[in-house]
Amino acid sequence: MTSAVSVALATTWLLGLLMLPLLGSLLRSGMPGVWEWLIANVVLIVALPLLLLRGHISDFISIVIANALVALAGVTLYAGFARFLHRPARWPLLLFCAAMTVPALAYWRYVVDSIPMRVVVSTGFTAAICIAIAILVARNRNMGRARYPYVATIGVTVMFATCQAARGIYFTTLSHVSDALTFDATVNVVLLCVGAAIMPVLLMCGMMMVHDALLFNARDAVNRDFLTGALSREGFASVARALLTAADRSRSSLACLIVDLDHFKSINDTFGHGGGDKVLREFVELVRSTLRAGDALGRMGGEEFVILMPDIALDHARSLAERLRNAAMRHAVVTDNGTCTYSLSGGLAIRLPGETMSQLTMRADRALYQAKVAGRNMLCVDDANPG
Numbered sequence: 001m002t003s004a005v006s007v008a009l010a011t012t013w014l015l016g017l018l019m020l021p022l023l024g025s026l027l028r029s030g031m032p033g034v035w036e037w038l039i040a041n042v043v044l045i046v047a048l049p050l051l052l053l054r055g056h057i058s059d060f061i062s063i064v065i066a067n068a069l070v071a072l073a074g075v076t077l078y079a080g081f082a083r084f085l086h087r088p089a090r091w092p093l094l095l096f097c098a099a100m101t102v103p104a105l106a107y108w109r110y111v112v113d114s115i116p117m118r119v120v121v122s123t124g125f126t127a128a129i130c131i132a133i134a135i136l137v138a139r140n141r142n143m144g145r146a147r148y149p150y151v152a153t154i155g156v157t158v159m160f161a162t163c164q165a166a167r168g169i170y171f172t173t174l175s176h177v178s179d180a181l182t183f184d185a186t187v188n189v190v191l192l193c194v195g196a197a198i199m200p201v202l203l204m205c206g207m208m209m210v211h212d213a214l215l216f217n218a219r220d221a222v223n224r225d226f227l228t229g230a231l232s233r234e235g236f237a238s239v240a241r242a243l244l245t246a247a248d249r250s251r252s253s254l255a256c257l258i259v260d261l262d263h264f265k266s267i268n269d270t271f272g273h274g275g276g277d278k279v280l281r282e283f284v285e286l287v288r289s290t291l292r293a294g295d296a297l298g299r300m301g302g303e304e305f306v307i308l309m310p311d312i313a314l315d316h317a318r319s320l321a322e323r324l325r326n327a328a329m330r331h332a333v334v335t336d337n338g339t340c341t342y343s344l345s346g347g348l349a350i351r352l353p354g355e356t357m358s359q360l361t362m363r364a365d366r367a368l369y370q371a372k373v374a375g376r377n378m379l380c381v382d383d384a385n386p387g
């Protein structure tokens with residue numbers, strides 16, 4: 001093996017060692033896929049010295065076993081991406097594919113001794129793994145997240161697959177292939193060096209995805225109310241700003257509905273604080289099933305919630321609010337201290353031209369107050385509404 005190729009493989013081996021503590025530190029995150037990536041890296045760390053020792057140890061170990069271990073590292077890497085993206089890893093199929101490289105490589109070494117065919121087997125396998133990862137990431141990337149880690153992963157996997165395929169095709173075009181000749185060729189050295197970068201680069205892509213997911217989860221935890229999962233005050237404020245800007249830009253309407261569960265203190269007194277908590281949680285589920293996809297729900301505190309409905313006419317907003325009030329009345333929550341039924345009061349306001357969010361919510365709040373004063377379990381609409 002030429003020194004350039006040896007240096008490339010030895011560098012990959014060292015990078016593999018450096019990746020170990022980095023991946024190890026991510027294990028604590030509990031993110032799915034990190035264990036598989038760590039194992040893939042370890043398998044490659046074992047395989048690379050066997051490849052480097054070609055000529056010094058038996059061909060069966062340095063060719064057949066070493067390349068089969070590289071294939072095993074590849075499928076384990078794929079399984080890591082699958083698990084991270086919440087897709088099944090399909091281990092039996094992956095292990096079967098990796099195991100099939102053993103008879104293929106043994107055949108092209110001991111029955112027909114063909115370097116090009118061995119290269120075709122190993123590069124073809126690696127190219128297939130890269131394409132499979134690219135498809136997996138493209139199909140399952142989380143649309144609400146940053147694009148960069150996903151697009152970068154798809155880009156490099158396609159590039160790696162192309163280089164692997166090019167190396168395989170290059171070898172099939174060679175006529176008198178001897179080990180020294182083929183390994184010395186510049187094209188082969190360059191493509192092999194690119195191939196040596198696959199594992200470290202894809203592990204870095206995986207780590208970028210994990211960091212992105214951790215950042216997303218941390219932001220989400222700040223923006224969500226712990227008990228109910230509705231938006232917290234802070235989370236709601238930023239969503240409300242975005243909806244207001246969008247409404248201004250598209251000159252569309254925005255409805256604000258504030259709802260407050262009636263006599264919640266007596267619900268707590270009768271069914272316990274745990275029972276009250278369950279009512280709040282189930283109420284939020286109920287709201288979610290009633291609202292449209294683009295609507296926003298925030299918990300303002302206690303048993304008071306605010307709902308923003310973009311691009312909606314007053315009549316439609318009123319019927320949605322009434323539907324919610326009726327659904328709440330029919331909703332029975334089973335608690336440890338018996339079955340609880342409850343009602344809600346609501347105040348609805350449609351945004352006036354140029355109105356700020358606090359002016360809009362103040363009018364909805366005023367309507368809610370009227371509903372409470374008028375006896376509860378009803379919906380009031382602010383009379384300053386347009387139309």
Ligand SMILES: Nc1nc2c(ncn2[C@@H]2O[C@H](COP(=O)(O)OP(=O)(O)OP(=O)(O)O)[C@@H](O)[C@H]2O)c(=O)[nH]1
Binds near residue numbers: 227262264266268301
């Ligand atoms: N279980 C539970 N109770 C809460 C939570 N936050 C606030 N509360 C309770 O909600 C109750 C609100 O009571 P009030 O503000 O008097 O309102 P209310 O009894 O619903 O009366 P009206 O709103 O006038 O119909 C208080 O007893 C609070 O302790 C919570 O997270 N969980």
